[in-house]
Amino acid sequence: MWLYLAALAGLYYLLRWYRERQVVSHLRDKYVFITGCDSGFGNLLARQLDLRGLRVLAACLTEKGAEQLRAQTSDRLETVTLDVTKMESIAAAAQWVKECVGDRGLWGLVNNAGIIDPVAYCEWQSTEDSLNILKVNLIGLIQVTLSMLPLVRRARGRIVNVSSILGRIASFGGVYCCSKYGVEAFSDILRRELRHFGVKISIIEPGYFRTGMTDMKKYLGRVKQAWEEAPTHIKESYGQQLFDTFYDSVKQGLLGCSTNLNLVTDCMEHALTSVHPRTRYSAGWDAQFYFIPLSYLPTSLADYILTRSSPKPAQVV
Ligand SMILES: NC(=O)c1ccc[n+]([C@@H]2O[C@H](COP(=O)([O-])OP(=O)(O)OC[C@H]3O[C@@H](n4cnc5c(N)ncnc54)[C@H](OP(=O)(O)O)[C@@H]3O)[C@@H](O)[C@H]2O)c1
Numbered sequence: 001m002w003l004y005l006a007a008l009a010g011l012y013y014l015l016r017w018y019r020e021r022q023v024v025s026h027l028r029d030k031y032v033f034i035t036g037c038d039s040g041f042g043n044l045l046a047r048q049l050d051l052r053g054l055r056v057l058a059a060c061l062t063e064k065g066a067e068q069l070r071a072q073t074s075d076r077l078e079t080v081t082l083d084v085t086k087m088e089s090i091a092a093a094a095q096w097v098k099e100c101v102g103d104r105g106l107w108g109l110v111n112n113a114g115i116i117d118p119v120a121y122c123e124w125q126s127t128e129d130s131l132n133i134l135k136v137n138l139i140g141l142i143q144v145t146l147s148m149l150p151l152v153r154r155a156r157g158r159i160v161n162v163s164s165i166l167g168r169i170a171s172f173g174g175v176y177c178c179s180k181y182g183v184e185a186f187s188d189i190l191r192r193e194l195r196h197f198g199v200k201i202s203i204i205e206p207g208y209f210r211t212g213m214t215d216m217k218k219y220l221g222r223v224k225q226a227w228e229e230a231p232t233h234i235k236e237s238y239g240q241q242l243f244d245t246f247y248d249s250v251k252q253g254l255l256g257c258s259t260n261l262n263l264v265t266d267c268m269e270h271a272l273t274s275v276h277p278r279t280r281y282s283a284g285w286d287a288q289f290y291f292i293p294l295s296y297l298p299t300s301l302a303d304y305i306l307t308r309s310s311p312k313p314a315q316v317v
Contacts (some may be wrong), residue, residue, distance in 0.1 A: 013312070022275040031101045032156075032272060033057040035084060036113030038065025040161065040211030045265045047245040050077045053181075054108075057100055059093055061113070065142065084113050084140030090211050094292065105154030108272045111141045114163045118222035119250065121238065122174045124230040130175040137179035142186055156198035160271045161187045164286040165205045168238075169295040171306050190294060191279065202271035206264045207284030210257040223250055238315025246311065258284055 024030075037058040038041040043065075047057040050073045059082035060066040060313055066079035080096050083089045097106060114137045118129060143158060152159060166173050167180030184203060191201040207213065227235070227243050235243075267281035282288050294302050 019276050020274055020278070022271070023273050024275055027273060028053045028144060029055070029104065030107035030157075031055045031057055031097075031142045032108035032110065033059065033097050033106055033148065034110040034112055034175060035059045035082060036061065037069055037079070038062055038212070039266050040112075040213060041206070041209075041261060041268070042110070042112040043069060044261050046077065046170065047073055047267050048262075048265050048269060049272070050074055052273075054272075057097055059113075060291075075172055081115075082144075085135045087143065090140075090143050090147050092145075094151075098151060099275065100149060101155075103154075105157065106148055106151035107155045107157040109145065109148045109152055109157070109158045110159065110162070110268060110272070111144055112160075112268075113140065114166070114213070116161060116173065116176050117219060118226035119173050120223060120226040121246075123238075124226045125174050126226070126229065129226065132176050134179050134182075137176070138182040138186070141183060145186075145190070152199055153194075153197050157188065157200075158272050158277065159187075159199065160204060160268055161201065162204045162206070162268075163187070165207045165282060165284070165291040167203075168205055168282075169291050169302065171291070171294075175307070187279075190199050200277055201279070202277045203280045204264060204267055204271070205282045205287060207287035208253065209261055209264060209281075209284065210254075210256045210259050211261065214254055214257050216251070216254050219254060220247070220251060224293060237313055237315045242311045242313050256286075 032054050034042050034046055034049075034056065037046045038060045044057075046056050046069060056073070056077040058069055058079045059075060060069060060079055061081065061083060062132070066081060070077065070079055071186065080093050081089075082093045105123045115133060118125065141161060144160075161183050163183040164176075164180040166177045170177035170181065187201050187203045194201065196289045213219075224247070227247075264283040267283045271277040271281065282292050291312055294305060297305070
């Protein structure tokens with residue numbers, strides 16, 4: 001009986017492996033537009049796809065980032081500056097992409113740009129910071145997608161949206177999690193709506209990785225700033241001791257970030273080049289072996305696991 005089940009499971013994985021390793025043809029003629037290429041996953045993916053021979057259209061937030069990327073890549077890679085929070089910037093980028101790709105259309109759109117800071121308890125986050133996170137991570141992603149969609153439809157191409165494992169289980173990070181849950185919902189809706197156009201949507205859900213976003217000094221500085229700028233009555237409710245413990249746990253978490261960014265960019269590359277891309281890619285050991293299993297547990301059990309060692313606020317009732 002067990003032998004029979006093991007053979008079935010083996011056969012399933014063998015078939016899946018065979019199916020997933022089929023690669024689309026004419027990769028050198030295919031254009032891929034990536035947002036947030038100044039640093040981190042976007043930057044690495046741009047260089048990786050350029051090496052593979054695809055035609056990369058890399059959007060950077062700053063001209064300096066674009067210049068640095070061009071210096072590291074082939075002449076085939078082209079750059080544009082794009083701020084995903086500005087409609088006029090998105091419209092200009094979409095027009096530029098349209099001119100670059102011509103009748104071929106856009107094979108791949110990778111919505112990667114994102115921000116996290118400050119990571120704090122919801123009550124410590126200012127409205128301005130919360131709105132900013134939503135504007136970059138969610139509204140910007142939706143606007144870029146809708147602006148590029150006619151070009152992607154023409155190529156019967158791919159959309160790759162970078163969410164987070166925090167878009168599967170909101171364990172930490174306040175409004176950042178809300179933005180990533182939004183990315184998951186938008187991607188699910190879009191996948192169902194675009195099914196008949198031959199456009200495929202993949203969602204990337206990385207665990208914790210060391211990038212510009214998780215830069216220790218910047219990250220901890222913003223955590224501290226959020227706490228210092230919180231109203232006095234909020235600080236009294238939570239207490240300095242809770243903040244200090246939270247701050248130390250964030251620091252420990254950052255020290256544990258994976259440095260192997262290829263775990264994420266290989267998923268993105270697969271989503272763009274495989275004949276049969278996956279709907280969701282969870283990248284990183286923490287994502288696959290801790291957060292995903294946790295997300296399937298009953299909520300009360302997940303709550304217990306996630307909060308059992310959390311510090312207690314000063315004014316507990
Ligand atoms: N690192 C992780 O552990 C992790 C985990 C899960 C998900 N993610 C997601 O992965 C994606 C990439 O992040 P990363 O980790 O590679 O961090 P990163 O190195 O900070 O990359 C984010 C990129 O987005 C750019 N960006 C920021 N605001 C922008 C705006 N308004 N318009 C256009 N571009 C903007 C940044 O430009 P500047 O560098 O010039 O600021 C940077 O190039 C994000 O969506 C993030 O949420 C990261």
